[in-house]
Amino acid sequence: MSLTPSPAPVSPASPVDVLIRRVDPDVPLPVYAHPGDAGADLVTREAVELAPGERAVLPTGVSIALPDGYAAFVHPRSGLAARCGVALVNAPGTIDAGYRGEIKVIVVNLDPRDSVRFEKYDRIAQLVVQQVEKVRFHEVAELPGSARAEGGFGSTGGHAVVDGSAGGNRYASVVSDREGQ
Incomplete structure (x- = not known):
């Protein structure tokens, strides 16, 4: 007997039709x-070797025509990041x-020691197509309040400093804060 509930079946959304043209026929x-x-x-249509840094x-060899109300986003491949230190700029x-x-995809080799080589038609990124909303901006003298207010980078915590440079043992305090939740 399984104690883990099965996820409810979800009907897949209808695919969005996107026109695509090959710049490189192969x-x-x-x-x-x-x-x-x-x-x-997405693949590259050119071989290249990137030294550290x-x-x-x-170039990917393709161009697309998205329907109005959609955008495509080029995301990194997690395997390239983990194995080779390759990121998208x-x-x-x-x-x-x-x-x-x-x-076209802007790649960078973040590995401090090793070069990385891409051969023609190697996978280099992934393309995610999403519906996007159009907005109307309304200028105001002041924004309504919120719990976060103007708290910016790092204001919600959650990053443990392990080298002690922040003073004291910050890692221990982060762990103990999480245990109390």
């Missing part, structure tokens, strides 16, 4: 690696509905 079209994936894999703009990159040029 480039594979973006595909979802697994059912339920949010991002479709080096960055490059990699402007993650996520935004592709607006009106953009028709080739999708």
Whole structure:
């Protein structure tokens, strides 16, 4: 007998039709690696080697036409980040509905010692298409109050300092704060 409830079945949303054009006739079209994936894999159409700290703009060989009310976001691949230290400089990159040029990905090698090499058609990023809202901005003299107010970077805590540079044993206080929750 299982004590864990099964998730309720969810009917999948209807796919959004996106027009795509290959800039390189041999480039594979973006595909979802697994059912339920949010991002479709993008590949590079050029081989490149990045030394530590080096960055490059990699062309994907595709351009798209999104419907109005949608945008596409280029996200990093977690495996490249974990294994090679590769990140995207402007993650996520935004592709607006009106953009028709080739999708390009700005990658950087953050590994301090090793170079990383991409071969032609290696997967380099993932493309997530989302519906986006248009807003109207209304200028006011003052904003309504909130619990967070003007608390910015780091104002909600949760980051443990382990080297003691913040004074005392900050890690122990973060752990004990969490235990009380």
